[in-house]
Amino acid sequence: MTAALFALTALLWGGGALATAMQAGVTPAPWSVALRMVLAGLILLGYGRLRGVPLAIPRKHRPAVALQGLLFFAIAFIGFYEATARMPSGLAALVLSTSSLFAAVIARATLGVPISSSFVWGALCGILGLAIIFLPGATEHGTAPLAGLAWALTAAIATGAGTTVGARNQRAGLPVVSVLAWGAFVGAAASALWAVATGTRFAADISPSYVASFLYLAVAASCITFMLYFELVRRLGPGRAAYTLALVPLVALVLSALFEHLVLGWPVLAGAAAILAGNVLVLARA
Secondary structure (H helix, E strand, C coil): CHHHHHHHHHHHHHHHHHHHHCCCCCCCHHHHHHHHHHHHHHHHHHHHHHHCCCCCCCHHHHHHHHHHHHHHHHHHHHHHHHHHCCCCHHHHHHHHCCHHHHHHHHHHHHHCCCCCHHHHHHHHHHHHHHHHHHCCCCCCCCCHHHHHHHHHHHHHHHHHHHHHHHHHHHHCCCCHHHHHHHHHHHHHHHHHHHHHHCCCCCCCCCCHHHHHHHHHHHHHHHHHHHHHHHHHHHHHCHHHHCCHHHHHHHHHHHHHHHHCCCCCCHHHHHHHHHHHHHHHHHHCCC
């Protein structure tokens, strides 16, 4: 049963990269994120109420929950949406997987969590992998791949920072469902404000591909997968459960090759191997 949970979590999250790429088009990224987070927040609140989970967040913890929502559910998601609009979703997922490196650095700076030698080697592997993939084509395909890389790195940094704040909220004993639900609403509000501030007009996409990918992302890749993941944390502990994150880019790469015609040449394969090895080394410290 645990192995099935592990595989299903990796598959659902890996499929989320391709589904995100399907969102690009009529509805701008900030509005897509806002709509997705509203639906996810409503579902999580309903789930929490059915399970009898306390939904209120104590006043002293609200700023931390809001910060987690801003980083994890707004900046990170907008960054990833923008990245997949400029590069294959499999490559964007690879870059996003380096969030574990940023989480370790931010945790060291803010929480005093020590950095091990395995982290240093993991970071070097991650940097090497990104260089192998992106440097050869940096001058061949215009600025779009580099812009996509910048957005993906923004998503990775925000995810790492959001993960660190999430660790703080877990240490405080806050219910996971409540934090995720209110964090999703904060992410929705921040994304909508981002859209308004940047003059991004709302446009509704009612195409079957957009609606299907939207529902997949809001329900399967957000609510269901978070519940599966935290069940793994309960069964295996956070360190071993985190290894699902090393499998997600593999799933995303395969799907990208099948549906986005991503060519899995030697730069992609060698770079992916280096990045994934780096992830394993970093996660090994947990």
